[in-house]
Amino acid sequence: MIENKTLTNKDFLGLKSTLCTGCGHDSISVHIKKALLNSQINPKNLVKVSGIGCSSKLPTYFSSDSHGFNTIHGRMAPIATGIALSRPDLKVIGLSGDGDTASIGLGGFAHLIRRDVPMVYIVANNGVYGLTKGQFSATADKKSTSKSGTENPLPPINLCLMALQLGCRFVSRMFSGDPKRLVPLLEAALAHNGTAFIDILSPCVAYANHSGSTKSYDHIQNNQSSFQDFNVINETDAHTWDSEEQKTYDLKLNNNRTIKISQSSNDDINDKNKAFLKLLEEDRCNIPTGLFYHNSGLPESKKMEQTHKSFLEKMKNSKISSNQKISHLNQLILNHL
Amino acid sequence: MNIYDMSTLITTVNGTGSSTSNELFIKELHSRGIEVLGKNIFPSNIAGLPTSFSFRCNNHSFLSLASSYQIYIGLSKEKLAEDVKLLDTNAVIILNADLKSDDIFGDFSSVCSFSFRSIVKDLGESLRERKLLSNMVYLGGLAALFGFESNFLNQRIEKRFSKKDLQLKNLKAFSEGWNIVKKFLELTAQDHLLLPNQENYKKNTKEQPLPKSVLIDGNSLGALGSLHGGASFLSWYPITPSTSFAESFIHWNNQLKLQAQTIQAEDELAAVGMTLGSNWSGSPALTCTSGPGISLMSETVGLSYFAEIPLVIWDVQRVGPSTGLPTRTQQSDLKFAFQNSHGDGEHIVFLPSSPLECYSHGSQAINISQKYKTPVFVLSDLDIGMNLWPVSSNELNELSDKPHFIPVELDFDSDFKAYGDPNNSGISKTSLPGIGPAYFTRGSGHNENAMYSERPDDYLNKMRKLKKKHLSALVDIPQPEVKMNLKAQVGIISFGSSTQILSELEHLFKLQHTLVSTLIIKALPLHVSTLDSFLKNHPTAVVIEQNADSQMFQIIKEKCHNTENMVSLASSNGLPISAQEIFSQLEQII
Secondary structure (H helix, E strand, C coil): CCCCCCCCHHHHECCCCCCCCCCHHHHHHHHHHHHHHHHCCCHHHEEEEECCCCHHHHHHHECCCCEEEECCCCCHHHHHHHHHHHCCCCEEEEEEEHHHHHCCCHHHHHHHHHHCCCEEEEEEECCEECCCCCEECCCCCCCCECCCCCECCCCCCCHHHHHHHCCCCEEEEEECCCHHHHHHHHHHHHHCCCEEEEEEECCCCCCCCCCCCCCCHHHHHHHEEECEEEEEEEHHHCCCCCCCCEEEEEEECCCCEEEEEEEECCCCCCCHHHHHHHHHCCECCEEEEEEEEECCCCCHHHHHHHHCCCHHHHHHHCCCCCCCCCCCHHHHHHHHC | CCCCEEEEEEEEECCCCHHHHHHHHHHHHHHCCCCEEEEEECCCCCCCCEEEEEEEEECCCCCCCCCCEEEEEECCHHHHHHHHHHEEEEEEEEEEHHHCCHHHHCCCCEEEEECHHHHHCCCCCCHHHHHHHHHHHHHHHHHHHCCCCCCCCHHHHHHHCCCHHHHHHHHHHHHHHHHHHHHHHHHCCCCCCCCCCHHHHHHCCCCCCCCCEEEECHHHHHHHHHHHCCCCEEEECCCCCCHHHHHHHHHHHHHCCCCCEEEECCCHHHHHHHHHHHHHCCCCEEEEECHHHHHHHHHHHHHHHHHCCCEEEEEEECECCCCCECCCCCCCCHHHHHCCCCCCCCCEEECCCCHHHHHHHHHHHHHHHHHHCCEEEEEEEHHHHHCEEEEEHHHHHHHHCCCCCCCCCECCCCCCCCCCCCCCCCCCCECCCCCCCCCEEECCCECCCCCECCCHHHHHHHHHHHHHHHHHHHHCCCCCEEECCCCCCEEEEEEHHHHHHHHHHHHHHHHCCCCEEEEEECEECCCHHHHHHHHHCCCEEEEEECCCCCHHHHHHHHHCCCCCCEEEEECCCCCCCCHHHHHHHHHHHC
16 A cells, blocks of 8 residues: 555544544544654554543544554453554554543553553543543542532542553653644654553543633643653754753654653653652642653563564464364373373 | 273362372373273362362263262361261271271271371471372372272372482382271272273383373363464463463463463453454454353453454353352353343354363364354363363374364455455455554444444344354354164253263163163254254253253253253252263153
8 A cells, every 4th residue: 555655644534523623632633643644654554442432432533544443441451452462563552531541441551551562552631521421530630620510529540650650661641732742742652662651631622621620721721831842853963952951862763753852950751750759749730741751671571572473474484374284182282291 | 891980089188289199190090091080179269178089980981970989088077977978888988097087987897097197297397298198198098999009109109209208208108008908908808999901001001002092171172272273362360260271271382382472461351352452453362261250251242242353262160150169160151151241142152061172162263253253152161171081082183184273364355344244144354454454343333334333224234244144153163963862762952061971871771771862062053953853853852951040941942943842950069960860860850
């Protein structure tokens, strides 16, 4: 189809969105398309997996030439794990929501992170169950209110904090209305060699965009602290501009490009402890957004997966190929029992 | 031909290594040409409760649990009073005198009671070691009872224990037990319970020919069959009695360097999810579990069925409902598997009746699931899955010649329809990610082009297609095995581990000059015409199964005709089925 040619916008088109006008999720699919285009990822080698909920409708809105799988509520993580581990030749994007991940799918999320499954894991986080019309999700802030005015009595689950604690090597949060930083972040996630987790604050215009909500457009815009700048440059232009106040990190991308992330020299993108502190200090009036922690090193288990043969090769070279006969089953059993 | 039928019951305390020792003993018996089947009846804990091992030596190869015992080994005080009721009046008993319970066996003339402690106290350094050595003492006694020499188990003991001093201690304990029982037999002027054939085998123990059968459990063979069928991915969550299926899969995969991936999941929801994901992406996969796991997997089964993605679930059934009796056997997941998940739908269910069929069904289940793109359940049970059964070498080798993994043909057409029905069989073409044309998979309503649809006609067409596909599979799933006797007064229908009593039942009926026919159901959906004619040709048909709700009986009643004279004989107390017990119940029915 599109081997060896430059991919264009058209290659990443999806179906028309069926979400509410103004939904944060629609900007997410736009930004994903842009990131895929920038990264020149062949749609044929991409798969999109989701759970159930408004967020999980996203895979139909981009890259129709990629296989997609809208699974069941809370099970995106294990199903994507099965896909990613049996098909290391594919790039997997998992799309989930705060209900799908932080409530019904919390176990699967935790264990996917533990396994460092090579994929991009996106949570479109709006603190509310949209399809069932406005119940609080597990990421809604304590004392934030529903559209009808009910106060949420429970504290939120901080998915970034959990991911960090569980060993994730790419932990990030971004606002859906921040394309300047979200697109390069998505590109960096697509280039990451393990689980790249992105918590995307993505307001629900129907049920969580009122004054009592801490996941509304206004609240996020007024209270997010974007502690990093993102610049994408071609390899040839590479230069750093570290100063006393600013420190810059290079993240290599797929097609000879580099993201330069600059932040205060008090921060350190490779320092897990600093990431913990930043996340522990957050509250409803201080919502940090950026790449909290990044570590490109391969853990031992990961190296084993990397050596795993690609699917097609495996099918071709498998010890048991088509119609092969197994001789002397009896002897085989006796020898290996 | 010499006739022998002798059952032994050994009750010890679990966590003392007795199960491993007992297996050594019956493996040696088996290697000497004695037809033997062992059943482990164990508690659901790790250490400290009474546990029983029952084995039956029978030259007809009757495999079912005996209803009474001729030899008893008693090492668990708690269980003696219960066990004594299972013994023949002339049973020979080896008893640990330290339990101070000889009076329980006052009615028996052959009780060899001696202190195990006095034998092992100087041999074993720790309490643990002394417990392990006690097992060797009673095995030595058993060898003497069976008429074997005192070196009966030497080779296996030497192989089992690599350290020289442990070898010597175990050999010593074994021969001490042997001596005591031998002396007991001489004193009481009893002949030892000589089993036939052993004279021949005693001489050439070093140059044994390839045995005519292999002693092995169904979980091991099921795992090997699945791998040979092309399984390249297993995700599982530990649960008795299916854990050893996963462990065997890992064992064979390593031994045979097959490169399958194995993942111990965080729960059954994830195990089945990963399995589905792997199958969706084209890598044949299965998961193994037991009833409680199926409860958790049900939602994903519905997704697999409706979205048409291959899925194999290997269920080693145990006693339900709820936690039930986790270490006991039952056939009670049948209807649950057949109609699993919410909404309409029936699934393909394989019903292996022996470890050999665990192998062949394991291989077929993978291929049929890939071809029909639908869930396939394999319903084994604890009895077949975890006990050691003799499996015929010839039959194993016959299976060697059958094709194993048959890759599904892929479609590369640009007008690919993910849910089309090109051959009017309900089976759609296959396109895999990264390889063929893209489509979108979903568990919500869709049309033949895999587009979201809530249209009534699209929904109806989809459901009709799924039903058609389910019935198309009849040509590929294992056929029922019928032994029709035109003069038979009764036709016996059974499946799975319940079929192990059939040859013994036929034998018992033959002694009474009663003829019976048998029909073994090997899979669902039912071959209705075969069952219809079987039911028509017998004045009475009995469905034998190990559950309380007559589950197979109900399925036959719903699907077949001529069922007016069909009777249900369904019961389960968690113990493997016994031919003699079923025989007496059948006598009352006919």
